[in-house]
Amino acid sequence: MALVSGPRGRRFWLETVEAYVYLLPTLAVLGLFTFYPFINAFLYSGYDIRTRTVPGAVVHTSTEAGSWIPLLARGRIPEELAAVLEGVGAVQDKLWVRARGANWWILKDDASGQEYLVVQEGALLRVHPAATRWALDPVGGENFRRVLRDPDFAKAVRNTSIYVGVSVPVTLILALVLATLLHRAVGGKAFFRLTSFLPYITPVVAITMVWAWIYDRDYGLLNYFLKTVAGWLGLEFSLINWLNDARYVMPALILMNIWRFVGYQALILLAGMQGIDREYYEAARVDGAGGWSVWRKITVPLLTPQIFFLLIISLIGSFKIFEEVLILLQGPGPEKAGLTIVYYVFTKAFDSKQYGVASAASVILFVIIFSLSVFQLTVVQKRVHYER
Amino acid sequence: MRGHRPRVNAYLLRRAAGLGTVYVLLLAVAAVMALPFLWMVTTSLKDLYQALRIPPQWIPSPPRWDNYPAAWNAAPFGIYFWNSFFLAVTTTVGDVLTSIPAAYALAKMTFLGRGVLLGLLLGTLMIPGQMLLVPSFILINRLGWYNTYWALIIPWTAGVFGIFLLRQFFKTIPDELWDSARIDGCPRLRYIFQIAVPLVRPGIATVALFKFVGSWNAFLWVIIMTDRVELRTVPVGLRFFMQDIGTDYPRLMAAATMAIVPVLILFFFAQKQFIQGIARTGIK
Numbered sequence: 033m034a035l036v037s038g039p040r041g042r043r044f045w046l047e048t049v050e051a052y053v054y055l056l057p058t059l060a061v062l063g064l065f066t067f068y069p070f071i072n073a074f075l076y077s078g079y080d081i082r083t084r085t086v087p088g089a090v091v092h093t094s095t096e097a098g099s100w101i102p103l104l105a106r107g108r109i110p111e112e113l114a115a116v117l118e119g120v121g122a123v124q125d126k127l128w129v130r131a132r133g134a135n136w137w138i139l140k141d142d143a144s145g146q147e148y149l150v151v152q153e154g155a156l157l158r159v160h161p162a163a164t165r166w167a168l169d170p171v172g173g174e175n176f177r178r179v180l181r182d183p184d185f186a187k188a189v190r191n192t193s194i195y196v197g198v199s200v201p202v203t204l205i206l207a208l209v210l211a212t213l214l215h216r217a218v219g220g221k222a223f224f225r226l227t228s229f230l231p232y233i234t235p236v237v238a239i240t241m242v243w244a245w246i247y248d249r250d251y252g253l254l255n256y257f258l259k260t261v262a263g264w265l266g267l268e269f270s271l272i273n274w275l276n277d278a279r280y281v282m283p284a285l286i287l288m289n290i291w292r293f294v295g296y297q298a299l300i301l302l303a304g305m306q307g308i309d310r311e312y313y314e315a316a317r318v319d320g321a322g323g324w325s326v327w328r329k330i331t332v333p334l335l336t337p338q339i340f341f342l343l344i345i346s347l348i349g350s351f352k353i354f355e356e357v358l359i360l361l362q363g364p365g366p367e368k369a370g371l372t373i374v375y376y377v378f379t380k381a382f383d384s385k386q387y388g389v390a391s392a393a394s395v396i397l398f399v400i401i402f403s404l405s406v407f408q409l410t411v412v413q414k415r416v417h418y419e420r
Numbered sequence: 421m422r423g424h425r426p427r428v429n430a431y432l433l434r435r436a437a438g439l440g441t442v443y444v445l446l447l448a449v450a451a452v453m454a455l456p457f458l459w460m461v462t463t464s465l466k467d468l469y470q471a472l473r474i475p476p477q478w479i480p481s482p483p484r485w486d487n488y489p490a491a492w493n494a495a496p497f498g499i500y501f502w503n504s505f506f507l508a509v510t511t512t513v514g515d516v517l518t519s520i521p522a523a524y525a526l527a528k529m530t531f532l533g534r535g536v537l538l539g540l541l542l543g544t545l546m547i548p549g550q551m552l553l554v555p556s557f558i559l560i561n562r563l564g565w566y567n568t569y570w571a572l573i574i575p576w577t578a579g580v581f582g583i584f585l586l587r588q589f590f591k592t593i594p595d596e597l598w599d600s601a602r603i604d605g606c607p608r609l610r611y612i613f614q615i616a617v618p619l620v621r622p623g624i625a626t627v628a629l630f631k632f633v634g635s636w637n638a639f640l641w642v643i644i645m646t647d648r649v650e651l652r653t654v655p656v657g658l659r660f661f662m663q664d665i666g667t668d669y670p671r672l673m674a675a676a677t678m679a680i681v682p683v684l685i686l687f688f689f690a691q692k693q694f695i696q697g698i699a700r701t702g703i704k
Contacts, residue, residue: 040532048531050608054521055537061518061578066544069555076555126649145567145648166558210449216442225695226687227450230457233687233694235637237655238679241662242460245669251472253459260475295453299698323438352550355639359659374550381554382644394551401548 077175077395079168081387085131085138087149087160092116094157101152104129104137116159117141117148138162175392185393187368188376189400191282195372196350199286204342206290207297208335212327214298215305225302228295236292240359243288247274247360275361281369285356293349297342304338305331344408351401354378373397460680464488464673471669484670491674494665499650500657507572507653508635514577515631516624522578523586524612528598541580553644560645571645572653576635582627585697589623590616626697629690633683654679 052059094100094113103110107129114124123143130140135152149162179185214224231239246253255271262269274284308331316326332339354374357365364371364379373393381390458478463471465483491497525531526538556575565571593616601611617624639655646652652660661675687694 044530044532047529048533051525051529051531051534054525054529054609054612057518058522058578058583061575062541062544062580065556065559065575066547066552069552069559070547072555072558073551076558081558142648143650145646164561166562213442213446213449216439217446218439220446222691224446224450226691227453229687229694229698230684231453233633233683234457234680235639235655235658235683237637237639237658238676239456241658241672241676242456245463245673246456246459248667248669251474251476251669253455253476256474256476291452291456296698299695303698348546348548352548354550359662362663377550377553378640381557387554387558391554394554398548398551402546405546 073391073394073398076168076388076391078170078172079388079391080171080174081391082167082169083385084165084167085147085149085162086165087151087162090158090160091120092159094159095155100150100157104132104150107132109139113139113150113159120161122146122148171388175388176396178389179392179396184368184371185373185376188371188373191369192351192353192372194282195285195353196347198282199289200343200346200350202286203290203293203297203346204339206294207301207342208332208339210294210298211301211305212331214302225299228298230295231292232296236355237359239292240288240356243284244275244360247284249273249276276366278365278367278369281361281365285353285360285370288356288360289350289353293346297346300342301335301338304335308334340408340412343412344405347404347408348401351397373400457680460673460676463669464671464677466670468668468670487670487674488678491661491671492678494671495657495661495675496649496652497654497657497675497678500652500654503651504636504638504654507569507638508632510573511576511635512628512631514573515579515582516628518578519582519586519627520617520624521609521612523583524590524616526583527587527590528593528595541583544580550640553640556641557644565645567646567648567651569651572638572642572651575641576638579631582631585627586620586623589620593619622693622696625690625693629686629693630697633686636683 094116100110100113104113109127109129114122114127117127117139118124121144122139122141126142127139128142129137130147131138137150139148139150140146141148147162147164149160151158151160210228214221214228217224249255249271252274254274258272259269272280274280312330312334313326316330321329352374353372357370357372357375358378361370364375374397377390377393377397380386380393459476462476462478462480464487465480465485466477466487467484470477470480470484526534526541560566560571563570565574597615598608598611601615602608606615636653637655638653639659642651642653642656643659658675658679662672665671
């Protein structure tokens, strides 16, 4: 790199302009879809946000309202109406009644995503294509008060903390053991690396479906395995209802995630171990140190950069647990034992349409993650050993 | 080994025993890692009656291959696979194309605000994506992108992971190369794409692979930004398939296998790049 010292010359400014041209596409995308929403997340938490469905121009007026209303009231779409809507681009068998009120119905066409508003005015039914408008009203700290007073949110925070508090350290310790084993193996490393990595790259949704089957109470692999082992030991074993017993929901989520991430973390640690200078080991051997103390006093301390990195990313990653809950439990689980913070945000926003409340909850999530990361960066990192 | 003194023999024996233990443990771990996959595949080849047998039968006889066409035809999986493939390709190409010049600038150029920018980009790693769901949803709606491919492609055409990884690769290129190219009158952008890029090909392969797999697995963003069958990706389709057919495990597992296999094939062919990507993320 050219050494630029003294006053900044013409070349420096030209290079600055050029560099920003190269950075422009990245900054545009990140600016619009990361930084801007990030600021809005804080902003929106102070608003009550609603969507309103507003009608467009009338596309059809029916004079025989009487024959349509009973069908619409039952959530069915009259064939004539469907035919009318087909004329404006809807697909007949993809139409359904999304919402309804005393004298209006919102029909949705799943094929195009377009919504239609049907309004009854006396004996007339008017059909409009509908558009969504967003309405924001400032409410101050009301969203935060509602979130913090919501027992569901308290439960979500508790569940998530238990999940993070158990799975982060346990996964890391197991990964350290696995990495040590991999490091000591002389042959077949490629095979073991492959099997360790598989769970990490497979689609979460697909593999969680497999685990839902593994956790099946009567026919699942896990209960069968536990029962067999208990049989060998001569113990009683009553089948565990992993996904429908509040006590076992968290362990099931934790177990699955340890399985998913332990291999990935082990590979990162292994890369670190392979980067450790052999001289350290030789010096230790000369001093007569045994395997265990070499591991404890040389390997692990020299791995602290990797351990620290894993701690941060797995902490952030674990706080975001959501898909696993949705697929494994198909909901928040028995007694909401699987309700996590992100699940709470998701349902508040996209099921109850309380976007402001959801924003407030996600701001709290950010504050938790951010303060833990800062704590790690300032307090924990001071104890990290860096080579050289 | 004849002629060694007993002390050495004991040392060798202890080492052999140690190595034996290492391998037994490693094989046990490998079995635990692989078991869910084997269980998935074997279930996918059974009929429901066989699948619910206890003790489980590991080798289905006769194998029910028709679970696969049955699952495939029970939902529009053709659309789901096409969408996943299309989105994975477009976002990967976009991400690589935006990351190359950005990473080069951050690695090799001296300009105002470089340090601030590096910090800012690194900072985005601290933002949990889930925090952005609501504002992104509102933004996408306001852009009029709800239920469009734009919503699924454009936001994912830039990424910090690729920039930092490529930046490390670009840093290893000696400055003299650019100096001589400049003297020959080569514009910088041409130098980047024609000379520097071929030198960092392994890095680009790694970025592309991770991005591709990430897009293939995309779920949450897709269920929030779209609700049309025509826009569902494989994971989203799987979820609806699961809701539709309930606990018909053989067909569910056949569908899961179909979703996982493309990723596995990719992984088998590009193991080196994956492992390299992992090793690099850990070190820096």
